Amino acid sequence: MNVNGIDCVGDVEGRTLLSGFLRDRLGLTGTHVGCDTSQCGACVVHVDGVAVKSCTMFAVEADGCEVATIEGQAAPDGTLNAIQQAFQDHHGLQCGFCTPGMVMSAAALLKENPKPSEAEIRDYLEGNICRCTGYHNIVRAILAASGQEVPALAAE
DSSP states (O other): OEETTEEOOOOOOTTOBHHHIIIIITOOTTSOOSOSSSSSOTTEEEETTEEEEGGGSBGGGGTTOEEEOGGGTSOTTOOOOHHHHHHHHTTOOSSSSSHHHHHHHHHHHHHHOSSOOHHHHHHHGGGOOOTTOOHHHHHHHHHHHTTOOOOOOTTO
């Protein structure tokens, strides 16, 4: 498979999950595993351009595929992409555990729908859980990343 633009080869047991391969074999620990049951969305990566929960896919299923993880989102010099920068600017993270999955899901959403409404964002993120209940600022960050006006918070 090709991961973040780099060809990767490895032998794995048939039961090895993509999330485990990325984390344990490739050292890409930005792909978080929160539940291992496809409930939380912290492990979202893109496989051939489609957002998938990597804890629900075997590594062998990604053989020959293009895989993108959170580590591949920033520029080579470390400059954040628009979504990552918006998460930083609009406080779209708290503890940070869900953030990689949220960013990867947001990227998939904006690819499908470049100017989503707040309701569409909230609906799309239904499979991503933020244990800190930071959804409001995550939604604001995605609105900002899409180039839309971000409503001011009451305290602003």
